[in-house]
Amino acid sequence: DSGVTQTPKHLITATGQRVTLRCSPRSGDLSVYWYQQSLDQGLQFLIQYYNGEERAKGNILERFSAQQFPDLHSELNLSSLELGDSALYFCASSPTFGASSYNEQFFGPGTRLTVL
Amino acid sequence: GQNIDQPTEMTATEGAIVQINCTYQTSGFNGLFWYQQHAGEAPTFLSYNVLDGLEEKGRFSSFLSRSKGYSYLLLKELQMKDSASYLCAVDPGFQKLVFGTGTRLLVSP
Numbered sequence: 001d002s003g004v005t006q007t008p009k010h011l012i013t014a015t016g017q018r019v020t021l022r023c024s025p026r027s028g029d030l031s032v033y034w035y036q037q038s039l040d041q042g043l044q045f046l047i048q049y050y051n052g053e054e055r056a057k058g059n060i061l062e063r064f065s066a067q068q069f070p071d072l073h074s075e076l077n078l079s080s081l082e083l084g085d086s087a088l089y090f091c092a093s094s095p096t097f098g099a100s101s102y103n104e105q106f107f108g109p110g111t112r113l114t115v116l
Numbered sequence: 117g118q119n120i121d122q123p124t125e126m127t128a129t130e131g132a133i134v135q136i137n138c139t140y141q142t143s144g145f146n147g148l149f150w151y152q153q154h155a156g157e158a159p160t161f162l163s164y165n166v167l168d169g170l171e172e173k174g175r176f177s178s179f180l181s182r183s184k185g186y187s188y189l190l191l192k193e194l195q196m197k198d199s200a201s202y203l204c205a206v207d208p209g210f211q212k213l214v215f216g217t218g219t220r221l222l223v224s225p
Contacts, residue, residue, distance in 0.1 A: 002158060033213075042120075042217035043159070043203065056212045090158060104149075105213065107158035 003027065004093050004108035012114045018079040021111045025072055025093030031055070032074040033094075033105060034066055038087040049074055081115045088112050118142045120216035122204050127222045128194055136189045136219045138204030146207040150178050150189045153201045153218065162189070162202075191221075199223045 003026035013019055025032050034046040045058035049068035060066075063081075068074040078085060092105040119141045128134040140148070147166040151159035165171055165180035165187060177190040189202055201218040208214060 002160070004158075035215075043205075043213075043215040045212055045214065048212060058212065088156075104161045104164065107151075107160070109158050110156075112156075 002106040002108065004091060004106050006089075006091050006108035006111050008111060009109065010112050010114075012116065013081060014116055015081055015083060017081050017115075018077065019081065019113065021076045021078070021089055021091075021113075023074045023076070023091030023093075023108055025074070025091075026106055029093035029095050029106070030072065031094045031096065032068055032072070033092040034060075034074070034076050035090045035092065036087045037090060037110075038084075041087075043090065046076070078113070083115050086113055086115045118206070118208060118214040120204055120206060120214060122202075122216040122219045124217070125220045125222070127224065130194055130196060130223055130225050132194050133190065133192050134194060134221065136191070136202050136204075136221070138187045138189070138216060140185050140187070140204070140206050140216075142206045142208040142214060144208040145182060146209050148178075148180055148187050149205040149207070149213065150176075150187075151203040151205060153203055155201075159203055194223050196223050196225070 005024045007022045030051045033048045035043045046060040048056040066076045088110045090110045091108045094105045121139045150162040153159040163178035170179045175192045180187045201220050203218045204216040205213040
């Protein structure tokens, strides 16, 4: 158990709908990362937050957005869902952020999203 | 651009040694990570290299050559539970990890 929690574990919805995925980082971790993993694809970095502020953006679609709240939990919002958005969505956390520091990222169990 | 290459699949026998290679081309380099991921589960951290050379951790070792853009993960005394995907990831800066597609390792008795 990494200490990172994600809810829900599974989500089944229809095309065109909007969903919210939730992540609680490990106690004390300030950085939260979101990744998407489609079938037979590697982990794709979506977005990173540090202490409530967006720090880095990856290949995140405009239909997707995220935020990190004062209590450090984060939410990833996916809207106008398409079949191709079906994937595992992972959240990870690490203690700090910075170009000169190394911090292992701890991954949550993921949310499996199925769009029908 | 960012590019990380790993073999798609490897097979090995219980008790053997296997080496999983990773080559990378990234815009920056702040370290290379290896993660293990069992099917449908979260990736778990195995190793981190930022300087050239070998890092050993029990049955697992990881090697890095920055000048060649090359790393490998060495798994010794393979066990059935080592059957998993092994993900190579590079931090090009600010911990925004770029992952390879992973190498699926199948360990047979």
